[in-house]
Amino acid sequence: LLVALPPRMRPGSYWTITRITLQVLLPMGVLILLSTVLYHHIMNPLRELDAATQAFSNGNYLVRVKEQLGSRDDELAHLSQTFDSMADHIGDLIMRQRQLITDLSHELRTPLTRLDIATETLLTTDKADAETLQRNLSRVHRESAHIRKLVDDTLTLSWLENEQPDLRNESVDIAELIGIIVEDARFEYPDRTLVVNMPGSAIIENTNHRALGQAIENILRNALRYTPAGLDVIVDLIASESGYEIHVSDKGPGVPDQHLRAIFRPFYRVEKSRPTDGSSFGLGLALAQRQLKAICASIKADNLAQGGLKVSIQLPHR
Structure with missing residues (x-):
């Protein structure tokens, strides 16, 4: 049994357009939307990591990434945690080294000042008696040993802090x-x-x-x-x-x-x-x-x- 539809009920050219829309344009639009969302989902944390790396290399040792990513729990979040741990360690190391250098510079001033006074006295005194000469030479020797021990102890301290060696042997x-x-x-x-x-x-x-x-x-x-x-x-x-x-x-x-x-x-x-x-x-x-x-x-x-x-x-x- 064949039934013939009247011309007004037969699909016209709009059916071709509808079919193309459903089969091509709609999936393509959904794909573009999903790709855009996925792109931003991946690239935003990568941009945060890149910005943090640049800031850290420029001396901002307090920059961190994990707090910028919110509560997400994926590979990029784990990568940001790794970056933050590295930044904590390196930043702390750099700050301790800076503080150590500052403290060492401060500690060196006093013995260097006494050493300068003793050497200046030796150089400016034409006819110093034996006692004065011996006293100033002893001062030079004592301050030199003082400075040497200070530097040796500081270098040892720096090595122990930086290398964190295991000496159990x-x-x-x-x-x-x-x-x-x-x-x-x-x-x-x-x-x-x-x-x-x-x-x-x-x-x-x-x-x-x-x-x-x-x-x-x-x-x-x-x-x-x-x-x-x-x-x-x-x-x-x-x-x-x-x-x-x-x-x-x-x-x-x-x-x-x-x-x-x-x-x-x-x-x-x-x-x-x-x-x-x-x-x-x-x-x-x-x-x-x-x-x-x-x-x-x-x-x-x-x-x-x-x-x-x-x-x-x-x-x-x-």
């Missing part, structure tokens, strides 16, 4: 090491009494003789420097379940509680509570903390109830 008898350091300290500070409580032997694996020795020496020198003549400094070596503990307790003025963590910062001094004799740069405890970190040990400081400061080292069995 030796076994050390801590008791023997402390004994050597204490004997040297007794020779240097004959007017202080050093009391040592430790076992005959205390061997620990996976540590470093030089790093541990320098850390203990810096802590002990710091305690002796601030302990008045005639008083004692106590060194305790105690075995614990996790390893060994070393406690160095002095009879100095102590440190205000709010400064206890800050004393491990480079060139930090608590001027009012712990006066210095001019031989301290404020680097000893900072060096000790970083040397101990390189052997996976830790350090902390506490005020003693009876007065004075106790610095404690935790050495793990590893």
Whole structure:
């Protein structure tokens, strides 16, 4: 059975246009719209990353990307987190280096000024007596050694902070090491009494003789420097379940509680509570903390109830 539609009901040329629209133009429009949305979804965070990279390279070390991307959780968000972590690390490293250079420049001024005065006196005095000549030469030698130690300590500190080395490659008898350091300290500070409580032997694996020795020496020198003549400094070596503990307790003025963590910062001094004799740069405890970190040990400081400061080292069995 065939039914013929009247001419007015038969599809005209508009059907061809409708078919082209439905089959070609509409899918193409949807595709263009989706492509535009996808383009902006991908390119916007990439532009943020590019802008942040440019800003960071121009010295803006506080620029971050993740907060600009909102709550999205995809590969680009993870990339932005990686960038922020890198920026945190590098920015902190650069700022610490700048601060270190600033502090070093400040610390060098005083010995350089004294060195200039001594050398100028030597150059301008025609007929100086032997005593004056010897005094100025001794001053030049002392200030030169002062500057050399300051620079050496700063370079060591910078290396430990930048490289963050793992120095756990030796076994050390801590008791023997402390004994050597204490004997040297007794020779240097004959007017202080050093009391040592430790076992005959205390061997620990996976540590470093030089790093541990320098850390203990810096802590002990710091305690002796601030302990008045005639008083004692106590060194305790105690075995614990996790390893060994070393406690160095002095009879100095102590440190205000709010400064206890800050004393491990480079060139930090608590001027009012712990006066210095001019031989301290404020680097000893900072060096000790970083040397101990390189052997996976830790350090902390506490005020003693009876007065004075106790610095404690935790050495793990590893």
